[in-house]
Amino acid sequence: MELRNLKTFQVVAEHLNLTKAAELLGYSQPTITLQIQALERELGHPLLNRVGKRTFLTPAGKTVKQHTDQLFSVLQHMEEGLNHLDLPVGPLVVAAPEFYCTQYMPQMLKAYVETHPQVNLQVISCTSQEALKKIQAHEADIGIIAGVSSQPGIYSMVVDLEEFALVAAPEMVKGRSMAEVLAVFPFLSYQEGCNLDGFITQCLLEIGYVPPSVIKCSSEETIKRSVLNQTGIALLSTALVEKELRTGELIQLYRFSKKAETSLVCLERRRDETAIETFMELVKDVWLSVREE
DSSP states (O other), rough: OOOHHHHHHHHHHHHHHHHHHHHHHOOOOOHHHHHHHHHHHHTTOOEEEEEETTTOOOOHHHHHHHHHHHHHHHHHHHHHHHHTTTTTEEEEEEOHHHHHHHHHHHHHOOOHHHHOOTTTEEEEEEEEHHHHHHHHSSSSSSEEEOOOOTTTTEEEEEEEEEEEEEEEEEHHTTTOOOOHHHHOOOOEEEETTTTTTTHHHHHEEEEEEEESSSSSSHHHHHHHHHTTTTSSEEEETTTTHHHHHHTTTEEOOOOOSOOOOEEEEEEEGGSSSSSHHHHHHHHHHHHHHHHHO
């Protein structure tokens, strides 16, 4: 029994008009007639009666219509269920450093949930290294990190190249040469194992700087606030200190030629999951425009 013939019968039975059914289905009227006749032969019952110019369902026709309505309703639900598999749904946990969470995530979250309201987003503020650990432990689905990841099993996609500068509070610079500032004040840096360790080392080599002492901090926000408090000097993303440099709360001692990557990361084996894929594509598409706002 062909579904095509059953569908034709369902439309004819609904409208009781062969001309209308032919128009809706895109068939010629003779084709409609042939399909109905083929179905009647297969079922062994007449399905339609004509009285004058009007078409009526036979008792068999009413029974078949009832079941075809149920059949195509089930098929529609099946198609919707299959289509649902292609839509991002369920929880999606994003882990990122505090700066990314506050400066980038609000706009990106708004854009994503407007398009995919069925996804339940959660944002975790943590260091880049912690974000990588959470992804490996299945405590986060996506990470936004400073630098890149070369860890096996991690997919990494660069979305930005950040400029970095050596900064200090203006009171620390007043009356001192850059060499004196570098020699007097401690260097504020990240805790051991930071994802930017290699990048920081290369930047310090660029200016031949060997810090007299190093203070390790848990986050870049802590580092920035410590510099503002005249605790020491630091190498920070210019995006993080853009406002402070503009207002004069911080002074740029040196801007480095090397730039650090900002990357989206997830487990390699999960990168094709719909929720992860759609979120990463959105971030890649809007990241630079959000940064420039």
